[in-house]
Amino acid sequence: MYGSPLSAKAKKMMLLGSGELGKEVILEAQRLGVETIAVDRYENAPAMQVAHRSYVIDMLDASALRSVIEQEKPDLIVPEIEAIATEELVKLEQEGFRVIPTANASRLTMDREGIRRLAAEELGLRTARYAFADTLDELTQAVGEIGTPCVIKPIMSSSGKGQSVCRSSADIEGCWNFAQEGGRAKKARVIVESFVTFESEITLLTVRSVSGTTFCAPIGHVQKDGDYIESWQPHQMNVSQIEEAEHIAKTITDALGGYGLFGVELFLAEDGVYFSEVSPRPHDTGMVTMISQDLSEFALHVRAILGLPVPAVRLVTPGASHTLKADRNSTQFEIAGVEEALASPDVQVRVFGKPETKPGRRMAVALAAAEHTDKARELASEAAGRLQIRYSPES
């Protein structure tokens, strides 16, 4: 029970992070009559454009974060990215604020070390071998232990930023420098992971709600330079892979606790299923659910965190998503080709409305439905190919 948005009894949801995923979360929350507040590090972020109010702060700054939360007193604090002053969220939770799914989940998943140690050392899940390093010397030693090829990533980053594959000792310094430039936080620490030669990789969207734990159909995806290019649902898996994947997803999400949707990233390899990482929030590869499921991952997240039932999740059709990425820095650009993309039946487009392009920045996504995922992938890829970012000459 709650009042209308902007009234005294409104249910207030504050999103920490206001990208394309948050935009959809806010739209779903508004459909249920929730008052929404978007926060991010820059103005006119996608979710800000649809929220009731917004704030621009450095979310890694604990006092700035506390002050906006104390001012607004939201009923629900919903982290949308990893890079947040999560220690402060832990304190705020102790003071009675509700953090989704829990402050501890956002603290553990904010840095790769927290979640990796929980998964591998406490829960005994199969992961790539790993080591951590704070300096170039330590990295050289860590690569020696793990062996090449290996993957080097800043402990705090997402969408592949600062991530590279180290193929021989000659690459170590380059990987170190790349990680230092690409990380979201001013922390030098990196993780070194053995390279897993997987057959495919999936995201298993897992919902924890009053109705218990529910799994969505597995989502297959292709990543380039650590960032997702296309995804499809359902991904074909055999019975033992499904059992193993669901066991891993249940184990890690139970350990994190709370209500909400989680994106459990898994590698399907010859020797079994590997846990890679988990987002305690909707996942980029899960944007496909906007076309393939009756309730998208965003609708599911909102239902779960409001304490509403999730009696079932239905895959309505096989579907696929394909991203549109920018290749340069610009504020003077237009998105073209929406008409052409939408000329095919069973295709939809989401244009995020980000105010600036950057090399590799995701700006829009094409979605497609078809009788088979192969066909859906083809349609989504074709549609994304028709979308274009037209930069003005002066940019």
Ligand SMILES: Nc1ncnc2c1ncn2[C@@H]1O[C@H](COP(=O)(O)OP(=O)(O)OP(=O)(O)O)[C@@H](O)[C@H]1O
């Ligand atoms: N140890 C590994 N072995 C093989 N491939 C890997 C490994 N680690 C990462 N990758 C590849 O890089 C991709 C991105 O890695 P990861 O998910 O750790 O980065 P991220 O920056 O957290 O990305 P996102 O925020 O999009 O989830 C993986 O989906 C996978 O394709």
Ligand SMILES: NCC(=O)N[C@@H]1O[C@H](COP(=O)([O-])[O-])[C@@H](O)[C@H]1O
């Ligand atoms: N893999 C995590 C992910 O996709 N997160 C999504 O990207 C936004 C940041 O985009 P930006 O870097 O373009 O601002 C985040 O706010 C979130 O919506």
Ligand SMILES: [Mg+2]
């Ligand atoms: Mg990932």
